[in-house]
Amino acid sequence: MVGGGQLARMTHQAAIALGQSLRVLAADENDAAALVAADVTIGHYTDLEALTAFAKTVDVLTFDHEHVPGEHLLVLAMNDDTPIRPGPDALAFAQNKLVMRERLSAEDYPCPPFAEVSDVDDVLKFGAQHSWPVVLKAATGGYDGKGVWMLDSDAEARSLVPELLAAGTQLMVERRVEMRRELCALVARSPFGQGAAWPVVETVQKDGINTEVLAPAPGLTARKVDEAQDLALRIANALGVVGVLAVELFDTDGGLVINELAMRPHNSGHWTMDGSRTSQFEQHLRAVLDYPLGSTELLAPTVMANVLGAPVTPQMSPDERLHHLFARFPEARVHLYGKGERPGRKLGHVNFVGQDVPELRRRATLSAHWLSHAEWPDGYDIHGKER
Amino acid sequence: MVGGGQLARMTHQAAIALGQSLRVLAADENDAAALVAADVTIGHYTDLEALTAFAKTVDVLTFDHEHVPGEHLLVLAMNDDTPIRPGPDALAFAQNKLVMRERLSAEDYPCPPFAEVSDVDDVLKFGAQHSWPVVLKAATGGYDGKGVWMLDSDAEARSLVPELLAAGTQLMVERRVEMRRELCALVARSPFGQGAAWPVVETVQKDGINTEVLAPAPGLTARKVDEAQDLALRIANALGVVGVLAVELFDTDGGLVINELAMRPHNSGHWTMDGSRTSQFEQHLRAVLDYPLGSTELLAPTVMANVLGAPVTPQMSPDERLHHLFARFPEARVHLYGKGERPGRKLGHVNFVGQDVPELRRRATLSAHWLSHAEWPDGYDIHGKER
CATH class of the missing domain: 3.40.50.20 (Rossmann fold)
Structure with a gap:
């Protein structure tokens, strides 16, 4: 790897x-x-x-x-x-958003209107045609909200676009999608062409960074689940993906709209480590090693929360924080990455698996916040009872 | 480690x-x-x-x-x-079966009658008193049926015991326990004294080697579950165990009888990797690192089967065998150890998790046999339909 x-x-x-x-x-x-x-x-x-x-x-x-x-x-x-695996031809569509949009639009997959930007006028014209705000994107290299800018007006476009172009950034512009929420359809495809789809999940973002994943997406109709899985499997096949493919989707009044693609295990699939029969990591390996794919059965509803580095690193050691977390939630499934702490950095994630989804969410977000900030947002005090 | x-x-x-x-x-x-x-x-x-x-x-x-x-x-x-962790004082009871029997019997834990053997006469006397057959055991170093001999008569004792004693083997003799089946109570204990018990399992042995584990033990009454868990937790506490403790038990008409102790993750707990909220491996680490212990909740009934090296290593490569297994059972949870194949050697294990226990057993034993022998005992032929 x-x-x-x-x-x-x-x-x-x-x-x-x-x-x-x-x-x-x-x-x-x-x-x-x-x-x-x-x-x-x-x-x-x-x-x-x-x-x-x-x-x-x-x-x-x-x-x-x-x-x-x-x-x-x-x-x-x-x-x-x-x-x-995946091969260069397939990877190109995950590496360059413009290449991806051109291909998927040409095959009539649901994408927002978009245009290549070689000049600030391209953005101004696009804004006039599709109405502001518009979304400016670096075609390559972006992640976790980096390389994406919301432009509210002509003036904003004029101040930002020439600077980025001068720096050599390949740019594109898209219509801002009015959405209810973000979803992700995670699938895998083997070299042999076998496909497997996990339940479609809802992803929650803060400042462009994924903070929470709800598996399966609460209240999603069976029709939309089918549509999302079908979309992702067809894209995997059309692009010749081998391994895991994540298709990030906008859930809109008009139906599903494709946001981005990733051709590897993906943050939206971390829940599978504890909530699915086969994790996305094993599945990626099975695909890449040309084994038959594993069962993507949901074991029980699962909520994943990312542990993101706090603005100020707490004095309490990570080890002591983990100790307190385990004391409060013995059922927490913790996955830490061994990385040094930096603000906003993905340090790990926590999964909670069970039936009461609002409670799973509450525990997952409390746990993730605790692990990075060493503070319980609900005021919980482990020594409270003794006082 | x-x-x-x-x-x-x-x-x-x-x-x-x-x-x-x-x-x-x-x-x-x-x-x-x-x-x-x-x-x-x-x-x-x-x-x-x-x-x-x-x-x-x-x-x-x-x-x-x-x-x-x-x-x-x-x-x-x-x-x-x-x-x-566990400390030398505790480990002594897992290292030496005679030391273990003496301590547990002294504290009135249910053990079979036993005696130290310094001479063949000790065995003859024991046989006469408790009736033949009796079980002769090496006090230390045995595993997977090694170091255990069933003696049917005076003659057998006379032919074996002097030879073993002459080789420097410390010996003990026990009454053969008439049992319905073998069980195992797996628990963990932290340095702080926190205890956690997994569901009690049934273990199936062939030639002294564990081949299958059924979690939880089918048809075990709640009273016996409580008794087994209580026994194991009390032993962990009495001996000052830190980490995982496996208490192997005989289920007899007269109640539970202790067979052996292990103070580490144990074959009877491999099912926890897929069938319990917290695996025995994470739990052992949590205990040893002095973290609070994790939830031992059962996710669903689980059957584990050991993959034991076949008498003759098949021509089909292990990789190809795994390929076929995944094709037949996409829900199989396979754990391989990366070891070279030798007859009887533990090469890996397979877990099946679900509700239909007889079917889980069927699939687990088929899978384990297939992985080592490259032959399906039920005559299954992956290409059958095409013929």
Whole structure:
């Protein structure tokens, strides 16, 4: 696996059960996966030489992010027999949002109106036609709300767009979608073409960062579940994806609209580690290793909350915080990434599995907040009873 | 963790979720845990120097087996501040069956009549008093049926006992227990004294090796469940166990009788990886690291079957066998240990979780047999429909 972040870390956990050990190309020996995997090569994903040498040592190459330069992938695919899964042709659609929009719109998948931006006038024209605000996006490299700007007016476009273009950022503009909520359809596809879909989930964002996932999406009609799963499976097939594909969706009055694609285990699928028969990490491996896919059965409703670094790192040690969390919620399923604390950084996630979804949400968000802030938003005091 | 077998391998998986990485003292770089853990020291558990050096590098020492010599543990405990969990005093009762029987009998826990054997006459006298057959046991070092002999007569005792004594084997003799089935009560205890009990399971043995575990034990009355859990928790407390304690039990007409103790994650608890809220591996770590214990809730009835090396290693590769298994049973939860195949060797296990226990058993035993023998005992043929 190229990339040594938390996705590689959790994929290694899954690899162990399959009798394997994940070989990781990590940029740094303190990367989340490098801390726990037996077989780590240090090298950067933008370094073609490092990639080439790494590819020669593995049976199949896969990724924990979509940032390996497309031209490197094409060179790897041409010069080496090692299968790349997903392949460069498929990955291009997860790497470049403009390429993705062009392809999916051409095949009549539901996308918002969009345009390429080579000039600020393209944005002004698009704003006049579709009405403000509009969404400006960097075509490549964005994540967690980075590379996305909401433009309210001509004036805002004039102040931002020329600067970004001058910096060499490839830009596109989209109509802002009026939505009820965000959903995600997570599927997997094997090289053989077998597909498997997990229950469709609702994702909750704050400042562009996913904070919570509700599995399955509460109150979603069976028709919309079918539609979302069908959409994701058809896209996986059309683009020749191998591995996990996340299709981020807007749930709108007019139906489902596609937001973004990711071709790897995805934050919206972390709930599967405790809430589904087969986790997204095992499933990604099964697809990439060309095994038949596993059952995506829901074990019980699950709520996942991300542990995001607090603005100020608390004095209480992470270890002590975990201690208190386990004391309050012995049923919490905690997954930590071994990363240093930084504001907004994804440090881990917590799953709660059960039947009472509002209570699961309450516990998951309390737990995630506690683990990063060392404070209980509901005023809970573990020593309260003794006072 | 001292020892690099499959228990250490699966403990490492659990450690990753807690934001940790297990440091392993493995005898060989190809040991099951050494293949997957980032932090491996090569050294033998009988080598006091290796143990001492290893203990100095860790925050707390624990074990994946009970074979570290007791005198080494005492030296470690005296010379080093590193906590040893479970401690030497507790471990002594898992290391030596005679010591265990003496202590538990003295405290009136249900044990079969037993006697120390310093001479063949001790066995003959015991046989005459309790009637044949009797069970002869090596006090230390036995596992998976090794170190246990059923003696049917004076003659058998005379032919075997002197030879074993001459070889330096410490021996004891027990009354053979007439039983309905074997059970296991798995609990954990923290240094703080917190206890947690999983549902009591039924274990199925063939030739002294555990082949199947049914969780929970079918048809066990609530009163017997309580009794078994209570017994195990009280023993954990009485012996000062820290970590997981497995109390193997005989279910007899006269009630529960204690067979053996293990103070570590145990084969009878492998089902917890998929069938309980908290796995025995995470729980062992939580106890050893002095975290509050996790919920031992049963998610659904679970059947575990061990994958034991076949008498003749099949031609079909393990990889291809796994492929076929996943094709037939997409819901199988497979855990492989990365070990080379040898007859009777524990290579992995398979869990099936659901409601229909006879069907779970059927699938688990079929799967385990298939993975080692590359043959379906029920004659299933994946290509059958095409013919």
